[in-house]
Structures are given as structure tokens and as C-alpha cells.
Amino acid sequence: xxxxxxxxxxxxxxxxxxxxxxxxxxxxxxxxxxxxxxxxxxxxxxxxxxxxxxxxxxxxxxxxxxxxxxxxxxxxxxxxxxxxxxxxxxxxxxxxxxxxxxxxxxxxxxxxxxxxxxxxxxxxxxxxxxxxxxxxxxxxxxxxxxxxxxxxxxxxxxxxxxxxxxxxxxxxxxxxxxxxxxxxxxxxxxxxxxxxxxxxxxxxxxxxxxxxxxxxxxxxxxxxxxxxxxxxxxxxxxxxxxxxxxxxxxxxxxxxxxxxxxxxxxxxxxxxxxxxxxxxxxxxxxxxxxxxxxxxxxxxxxxxxxxxxxxxxxxxxxxxxxxxxxxxxxxxxxxxxxxxxxxxxxxxxxxxxxxxxxxxxx
Amino acid sequence: xxxxxxxxxxxxxxxxxxxxxxxxxxxxxxxxxxxxxxxxxxxxxxxxxxxxxxxxxxxxxxxxxxxxxxxxxxxxxxxxxxxxxxxxxxxxxxxxxxxxxxxxxxxxxxxxxxxxxxxxxxxxxxxxxxxxxxxxxxxxxxxxxxxxxxxxxxxxxxxxxxxxxxxxxxxxxxxxxxxxxxxxxxxxxxxxxxxxxxxxxxxxxxxxxxxxxxxxxxxxxxxxxxxxxxxxxxxxxxxxxxxxxxxxxxxxxxxxxxxxxxxxxxxxxxxxxxxxxxxxxxxxxxxxxxxxxxxxxxxxxxxxxxxxxxxxxxxxxxxxxxxxxxxxxxxxxxxxxxxxxxxxxxxxxxxxxxxxxxxxxx
Numbered sequence: 001x002x003x004x005x006x007x008x009x010x011x012x013x014x015x016x017x018x019x020x021x022x023x024x025x026x027x028x029x030x031x032x033x034x035x036x037x038x039x040x041x042x043x044x045x046x047x048x049x050x051x052x053x054x055x056x057x058x059x060x061x062x063x064x065x066x067x068x069x070x071x072x073x074x075x076x077x078x079x080x081x082x083x084x085x086x087x088x089x090x091x092x093x094x095x096x097x098x099x100x101x102x103x104x105x106x107x108x109x110x111x112x113x114x115x116x117x118x119x120x121x122x123x124x125x126x127x128x129x130x131x132x133x134x135x136x137x138x139x140x141x142x143x144x145x146x147x148x149x150x151x152x153x154x155x156x157x158x159x160x161x162x163x164x165x166x167x168x169x170x171x172x173x174x175x176x177x178x179x180x181x182x183x184x185x186x187x188x189x190x191x192x193x194x195x196x197x198x199x200x201x202x203x204x205x206x207x208x209x210x211x212x213x214x215x216x217x218x219x220x221x222x223x224x225x226x227x228x229x230x231x232x233x234x235x236x237x238x239x240x241x242x243x244x245x246x247x248x249x250x251x252x253x254x255x256x257x258x259x260x261x262x263x264x265x266x267x268x269x270x271x272x273x274x275x276x277x278x279x280x281x282x283x284x285x286x287x288x289x290x291x292x293x294x295x296x297x298x299x300x301x302x303x304x305x306x307x308x309x310x311x312x313x314x315x316x317x318x319x320x321x322x323x324x325x326x327x328x329x330x331x332x333x334x335x336x337x338x339x340x341x342x343x344x345x346x347x348x349x350x351x352x353x354x355x356x357x358x359x360x361x362x
Numbered sequence: 363x364x365x366x367x368x369x370x371x372x373x374x375x376x377x378x379x380x381x382x383x384x385x386x387x388x389x390x391x392x393x394x395x396x397x398x399x400x401x402x403x404x405x406x407x408x409x410x411x412x413x414x415x416x417x418x419x420x421x422x423x424x425x426x427x428x429x430x431x432x433x434x435x436x437x438x439x440x441x442x443x444x445x446x447x448x449x450x451x452x453x454x455x456x457x458x459x460x461x462x463x464x465x466x467x468x469x470x471x472x473x474x475x476x477x478x479x480x481x482x483x484x485x486x487x488x489x490x491x492x493x494x495x496x497x498x499x500x501x502x503x504x505x506x507x508x509x510x511x512x513x514x515x516x517x518x519x520x521x522x523x524x525x526x527x528x529x530x531x532x533x534x535x536x537x538x539x540x541x542x543x544x545x546x547x548x549x550x551x552x553x554x555x556x557x558x559x560x561x562x563x564x565x566x567x568x569x570x571x572x573x574x575x576x577x578x579x580x581x582x583x584x585x586x587x588x589x590x591x592x593x594x595x596x597x598x599x600x601x602x603x604x605x606x607x608x609x610x611x612x613x614x615x616x617x618x619x620x621x622x623x624x625x626x627x628x629x630x631x632x633x634x635x636x637x638x639x640x641x642x643x644x645x646x647x648x649x650x651x652x653x654x655x656x657x658x659x660x661x662x663x664x665x666x667x668x669x670x671x672x673x674x675x676x677x678x679x680x681x682x683x684x685x686x687x688x689x690x691x692x693x694x695x696x697x698x699x700x701x702x703x704x705x706x707x708x709x710x711x712x713x714x715x716x717x718x719x720x721x722x723x724x
Contacts, residue, residue, distance in 0.1 A: 067631040068430050123723055126716065128490070128649065131642070136650035162715040224715070242718045269429040276639035280493070287490065288498035291711035303714055311722050349653035352665055353524040353586070354488065355720040356604045358712070360673050361485055 039267060040074045041259070044093075046086040046103040049079035052227065053289065054251065057158050057282045058102040061253065064274045073267050075100075093256050094150045100255045102157050106187045111150065114331035117339055118143045118154075120249040122189045122318055123311075124339075127159040127248035127283055129346055134250075137342035142335050153260040155275045157253030158282035161290070165241035165306065166221030167212065167233040172241070175310055184208055184220035188321060189245030195317035196310065205231075212236040221245070225293035226286065234298045242305045244314065251282075401629060402436045403621070406455075408448040408465040411441035414589065415651065416613065419520050419644045420464040423615065426636045435629050437462070455618050456512045462617045464519050468549045473512065476693035479701055480505045480516075482611040484551045484680055485673075486701075489521040489610035489645055491708055496612075499704035504697050515622040517637045519615030520644035523652070527603035527668065528583030529574065529595040534603070537672055546570055546582035550683060551607030557679035558672065567593075574598040583607070587655035588648065596660050604667045606676065613644075 043062065047055040062075040078098075080086035089101035090108050105119030118139065125133060134140040134156060147154050166185065172178060179197035183190075190200035201217055211217045213236040220237075222228045234240075253275050260268070306314075326333040405424065409417040424437040440460070442448035451463035452470050467481030480501065487495060496502040496518060509516050528547065534540060541559035545552075552562035563579055573579045575598040582599075584590045596602075615637050622630070668676075688695040 064631065064635060067628060068635055070432070070628055126719070128645065132646040132649045135643070135646050162719050164715075225711070242714045242722075244719065244722050247719050247723070266429060266432055269426065273426060273430055273635050273639045276642055277635045280638055280642040281497070283490065284494040284497050287494045287708070287711070290715070291707045294711050294714075295707065305714075305718060305722070345653045345657065346649070349587070349649070349656050350720070352604050352656075352667075353526075353652070354716075356667060357488070357524050357606065357609050358717040358720065360604075360606050360667070361609070 037264070038072050038074065039263065040076065041099040042078060042083065043075050043100040043102060043253070044078040044080070044082075044084040044089045044098050045101065046080050046089055046107065049082075051079070052230070053282060053285050054102075054158065054160075055079065057278055057285070058253070060281070061102075061157070061274050061278045064277065065270055068270045068274060069267060073270060077102075090150070090152070090254075093254060094152055096151070096256045096258065098256075099259045100253060102251065102253050105154075105250055105252050109187070112146060112331055113325050113329050114146060114335040116188055117332070117335045118250060118252075119187070120246055121339065122192055122245040123247070123315055125248050125343065125346070127161050127250070129342075129350065130159065130248040130250055131156060131279065132346070133339060133342040137345070138338045139335075139342070142338055146331055146335070147254065148257055151257045152254050153257040154252045154254040155272060156250060156279050157275050158251040158279050159286075160223055160246070160249045160251070161283050161286040162224070163243045163246035163249060164221065164224050164228065165243045165245065166219055167228070167237035168219040168239040168241060168304075169212070169215070169237045170218065171239050171302075171304065172310065173307060175313060178310070181219060182217045184211070184217055185245070187245075188318070189221070191321045192245065192314050192317045195320065196313055209233065209236060224286065224290045225297060226289035229293045229297070234301050238300055238302055239304050240297070240301050242303065244306065244311060253278075399626075400434050400436065401625065402438065403461040404440060404445065405437050405462040405464060405615070406440040406442070406444075406446040406451045406460050407463065408442050408451055408469065411444075413441070414592070415644060415647050416464075416520065416522075417441065419640055419647070420615070422643070423464075423519070423636050423640045426639065427632055430632045430636060431629065435632060439464075452512070452514070452616075455616060456514055458513070458618045458620065460618075461621045462615060464613065464615050467516075467612055467614050471549070474508060474693055475687050475691050476508060476697040478550055479694070479697045480612060480614075481549070482608055483701065484554055484607040485609070485677055487610050487705065487708070489523050489612070491704075491712070492521065492610040492612055493518060493641065494708070495701060495704040499707070500700045501697075501704070504700055508693060508697070509616065510619055513619045514616050515619040516614045516616040517634060518612060518641050519637055520613040520641050521648075522585055522608070522611045522613070523645050523648040524586070525605045525608035525611060526583065526586045526590065527605045527607065528581055529590070529599035530581040530601040530603060530666075531574070531577070531599045532580065533601050533664075533666065534672065535669060537675060540672065543581060544579045546573070546579055547607070549607075550680070551583070553683045554607065554676050554679045557682065558675055571595065571598060586648065586652045587659065588651035591655045591659070596663050600662055600664055601666050602659070602663050604665065606668065606673060615640075 045055065045058055050056055050059060058077055062077045065073045065075050084092045084098060087107055089103050092098050093101045105115055109116040120130060143154055175196060180199060182199045182201050183193060184203050185193055185200050186202055194200050203211055208220050209232055212220050212233060222231055322336060326336055407417065407420055412418055412421060420439055424439045427435045427437050446454045446460060449469055451465050454460050455463045467477055471478040482492060505516055537558060542561060544561045544563050545555060546565050547555055547562050548564060556562050565573055570582050571594055574582050574595060584593055684698060688698055
């Protein structure tokens, strides 16, 4: 089409219009009250400055909040240890010493074991399924109810997508190969591995590579090809196992609840929309960068899948872990029940849609 | 934690701070220039008013734009045939008679055969993969370049997630069972089916059920359990086949390009963020409502998967269709090349992550 045609075409005779104005007048009023009042918030993260995907994701989120609000909402991002130590962001926000944080939900199971379920479940839901449970299956309401006891208000702040099972110095062919293995693996995945004979070890990120290289540990999980490549694990371990223990880890942008409630409706809407956009973008970025990094792994790396014997045992071990936690905590039991109800609803559909399609595609 | 503790806790000694202000001063300036000027846009859709998921999704998008902009951006949604006929929204927006539309990209292959690839590919990428190709693999740039020739600027405006293969009155066991079958199936999927001996039929939505019930057609595809249930297909056909031809159909919110370029940076950012949030929300809503509707299908309905023989033939037929289109159109060839490059990058990663995980999960 020529630009000239475009400019000279006359308007349609529109006739009588039945408008579906989706914008309500009362919303407009409540918004305008707060417009103009500038709000500055401090947000601390558990990642180094501009850390790929997670760190740059929260940078973009903050920048978006500024743009969307016409400059009235300024979120200052403080990388880990600048204002607050990486694993103190929960307490510091709870105490209103900062306004918000960006982190992984799996870090807070010491506060309440039920929180580990909001962070993701070994052998459980994928990112898309986790978010669907949160939004439509009651997960988010439960999360907010339990975080409210800490004066916190959580929003989904991204997801890593499916993670890999980890780097092993020796090939794993049978359950016996796992016995006594020292592996850096945290969370519920670590507890399952422990039941299979592994000795789960916790190490700060800066010490993992050296420990693996020197043989102080025999294996480590981290995230996926994109972030694992930066750690150099391929130089210290040859066998890279596919994932089972973190199929859909959820990250969070969590506010001090009193601070959240004092924000205008408009700023709340902006933050909510920006986190939703951020979550999709992070999943897509992880997919792309994992695919790229996988292509560029050294040739010596062998991609392996755990034998069925091990995964079957892991499923049994997981149920034992979940039963034990349910007996210890009413909260855990209640969140697990909601999670299981959604899983039961979701699985028949996923089996005949995504799973079936990926099999057909081959 | 007690509220009293929370209120009386003293602030941290924060010490010297190294701030990473992610908000740039120049952004703020450009935003404030346009603040206060109210913009009203007309957006027409190809769906009935408040049509489930797609229609309510665009309603929410419009409402969000109002909220995020503090009332300065008002998008009025016109359902199909109110202002513009359902399939005239492309031309009407191109001619600047309205400002924008919400529709499915697959409708416009008559304008340029390459557009069908942006709408989704039989046996191809899932929604998450399509969006990753768009954002990181060059798909969106190509889409915008080709739409610019029509004075249009497209944004991803949701996705249906994986669709079902359709409702059949008779069971399909061999390729021979497809010969001469009359099926309502549009797009590239229809062309593939044609090569397998099917007689693809186009019918307006209002006529599909009656045609199926009376046997004027033998089969029809539509979307998935949530929307198919509303059409009552289960009363007219017993065999419900799993999907292969629309694994990740992309919807669009597309603007008249001149109108888009005249919007302030802030309104562009608001619309972009709102479409990104909308896209995630729609995929999650489809997943949840499809799972619910599947559970509630009449017991007589039998879920079936096409035999491998048929899917193998469909893959060969698809390649023939794509080669033919590539010879006819440089645009089609170029978009297909970009799509194929991303597919080649993505598949090894998807095979060892999502696909492998769903197999392990069982």
C-alpha cells in the first residue's frame, strides 16, 4: 500500500455504535488522586549486579516501572550485599528496613517449610503449570496468606524454566552409583537425593567450581546451560544430567505488606503488570540462552538422563519427604493439598496437549 | 511476627551505598512531556463481545492500559461486527479508519502467505517457543517489517496454547479413513490435510455445529476443550483427536503504524507491557479452563491420537506445502528460514529439558 493512499482514504461511515467501554470511570478517579506524588522504593536482590537473566530481568522491571508510571514510581535496585546480604532480603523487607526484594522462594523454607512448595517441586509442575496453579488454582492466595504473617506481599517475579539435573564427575548407571556421592544440591531435591544415598552439601556459589575441580564434591547442580557455562563446570565434570528436581522454579518480587498497601492503585497495577511481563520475558530469555549455550558446550560434555530405576526411586523418596513434612506442618499440608488438587486437574490435559504434541513432533 | 515489633524495629545502619539506579534521567523527561494529554484509541476485534479468554483478555488489556496510564490512555474495544466486520479489521486498521485490532494472524495469509508463519506452524513450535523465536530469534523484526508495508505495527496479543486436532464422527485408524472426509479446517493445517485426501471446508462459526450434526461435514477442528464445549461438538461427534496442526497459535494486537509512532514513549511502553502481561495470562487461562472443560466432557467422548502413519505422512505433506509456498514467495522463504534456524537451535534444548522432563514425570 502506498502512503498516499493511506493518507487520502476517507473515514468509514460508522453508523450507530454500541460501545463496550472497558474503562470504568471510578478507576480513573482513584488513579488521579495519587498521580504526581513521587514514590521511591528500595529493592534488594539475591544476585550480583546485572547478573545475567535474573539480575538484568529485575533491572528491566525497575526501568519499566519508571517508564509506565511517567516517572512517578522509582524503584532502586540494590544487588546482593550492597545494601543487604543475599539471604537477608526476606527479613530486611519483613522489618520494613527496605521496601522489596527479588529472590528465589526456595531460600525461605527455614521460615516456613510450606514456602518451598511455592518455589517449585521436584518431579512436579513446569513453570507454566506453576503459574497457572498460582493464578487459577489458589496458589497465590495461599502464598500471600502465609507471607502476610511476615508482613510480606509476594508477586511472581520470573521463573528459570526447567533446570538441569547437574554435573557429575562419574557416570551414574545404578542407584549404587549414588551411594556416598557428595553433591551440592539444596532444597527438596537435596532431601530426595539424601534418601537415595547421596550426601547433599551446601556451598556458597564462589566455592562450587573449585570444590568440584578438586574432588571435594563429586557433583553439583546449578541452573541450566546458560548460567552453568559461566561457572565453568564443564572443565571439572564431564557428565551433564537432564533435570528432574527443578522443573519450574519460581522467583519472587516481594514487598513489605504495609508499604504495598500504601501504594496507589495505579502503582500497584504498574508493578503487577511489570512483574507479569517480566515473568514471560525471563522464561523466553532462559529458553533462548540455554539453547545457545547448549550448542556451545565443549565436545567432551556428555548429556545423560538418569536411569528409570533412579527416577522411580526418587518419586517414592519424594512422597516420603512430603508425607513427613505434612505431618510436621499444617501449613505444608494445606499448601500441598492445593498443589496436588491442581496437579490432578492439570495432568490429564497436559498429557493430551503439550506432552502428547512433543511426542508427535518427535 | 507481631505488627508492633514490625513498627518499632529501628532501621538498619546502611553505611555507604553504591546505588545501581536503573532509571535513566532522560527517560523521565521524554515521558513527562506527554503526560496529561489524553489519548483515545479505537480497537476492533474478530471476536464476539466478551468472548471467553480471547475477548475477555482484550477487555482486560484495555482496562489495564487505562489503569497503567493514570487514565491518559483510553482504549475502546469494539467486538466483531459492531464497528468493523470480523475479518475486515486488518484492512480497516491499515487504512487508519480505526487505530488497532485484536485478531489471529492466520487470518491474513491472503495478504501475504508469509503471515501464516507468524500465526503458528503445524507440527512446529509451541506458544512458548513461538514467542521466544519472535523476541530473540528475529521473528518479531520480520513480522514488523512485513506488516509495515500495510502501515501496520503488530504486537503479540496472546496465544491459545496447544489446540486439539478436532472432532470426528468416525474413528480414524489408517490414512484410507481420511480419504474424501469433509473437514472444517483452515490454514496450513487444512492444506496438509488436503494432501492426505481430506476435503477441507471453510464454514462460518455459526454453521459448524449444525453441519457436523447433520453430516454435511464429517469432522471439524476448533480450539480446545474450553471453547469447543461451548460449541456443543460432543453432541455431534464422539472422537476427539489430540492436536498437531496448531501447537502455538499467536494472536495479535496490531496498530496502525502512523498512529503507533505518534503515541508517546510512555503510552508505547504501557501498551507493550500490557500485551506481554496479557499473553502470559491468556496462556495460563487457556491451560486452566481447558483442563477443567476436559474433566467435564460427556463420558461418550473418546480422546484419540492420530496413528503414527498419519502423522508421518502429515510431516512429509507439510514439507511439500512449505517448499511450494517458498517457491511462490520470497517473503515466505525468508520468514521460513528464520523460523527454521530458530527451530534448529531450540530443539536440542527442548528435547533434553521440557520434553525429557515430561517423559520422566510420566
